[in-house]
Amino acid sequence: MSRIVYVNGGFLPEASASLSIFDRGVLFADAVYEVTAVIDGGLVDFDAHQRRLRRSLAELGIDFDPEEAGLLDIHRELIHRNDLREGLVYLQISRGVADRSFLQPTNAQPSVILFTQAQSLLDTPAAESGLSIITQPDKRWHRRDIKTTQLLYPSMMKTLADERGAHDVWMVEGGHVTEGSSSNAHIITADGSLVTRPISQDILHGITRAAVLDYTRETGAGVVERAFTVAEAQGAREAFITSATAFVTPVTAIDGVPIGDGHPGPATRRIRAHYIDHSRSRLQY
Structure with a gap:
């Protein structure tokens, strides 16, 4: 069964997911990420990961509010839709889409992607x-x-x-x-x-x-x-x-x-x- 992933506001099958070739994350690695572990269907240290995410976004000057975007609810929905008991949720936020230029754009809309990955974490x-x-x-x-x-x-x-x-x-x-x-x-x-x-x-x-x-x-x-x-x-x-x-x-x-x-x-x-x-x-x- 195909995983359900999240891309820029929508939940969709992984085979249907896509990101622009002009995304700054693709062209310049102009993006940050977090990986939150999941055990027993619950998120490990989620608040701490979100604090670090906010710090990373601020250091790169990416204008994105994790709480306003409802990232916790998105994580929960992905875990539910993929029936994930043990594994991880990967989150990536880029500066967004713009014509390729070394000068960072000031009006780009950040791109947000999340996906789950089932794997053993406890007994390895x-x-x-x-x-x-x-x-x-x-x-x-x-x-x-x-x-x-x-x-x-x-x-x-x-x-x-x-x-x-x-x-x-x-x-x-x-x-x-x-x-x-x-x-x-x-x-x-x-x-x-x-x-x-x-x-x-x-x-x-x-x-x-x-x-x-x-x-x-x-x-x-x-x-x-x-x-x-x-x-x-x-x-x-x-x-x-x-x-x-x-x-x-x-x-x-x-x-x-x-x-x-x-x-x-x-x-x-x-x-x-x-x-x-x-x-x-x-x-x-």
Whole structure:
């Protein structure tokens, strides 16, 4: 059965959906996006995703009001029409349609598209066995804090990791890890502290990252927001990634070097379980 998607005000079968070739998102990646996880038919951290969406829109100067547009109702309707129990809802907003010009138009009507994607989020092989990571230089643009659709380099690096028999890549700049292809990077040191790069223009301000740090602080464990090197990560007790759809997923090898004993560690498993339980208690239907 064809999915029902949303394009610029209408719900329609995916085979009938289209976007103008003059859309700024197509021509210039002049667009932002959010991905909200769905478990048990409910939206995970929806309000936090909408706050980040508003920030991204403001940073690019795209005039669009998520609340006025009724994005929550659109998400709910898509979940209902596609009978989605577990997976994600992808949302993309571009500046809109205009003749191709490097000068951003001032009167374009933003384009809005959403679609669902069914996939397992709770019980995944990676959560049980961990991820193998390779490292590569970070050659992305330097406004990574804006969740734009400029994802070509991360896509290239994810593909490279797959070709080399790994699951994903951690990007490195100035000798320090920035983040994964679509995730934030974390390590747990020998003394049990959680270390992750601080919020800046160098990384995406992850929603799951923020929730995990809040929980970790509540438990009394140490949280240190600073950059860390590849060597430090390889020598860490545990390592993991966070993202909207990976939740908290262990990393068990970096550039072929096992992390800890080469298996998902107890702290990462505990954090993942708490995040899922916490998310389930706050689902939006």
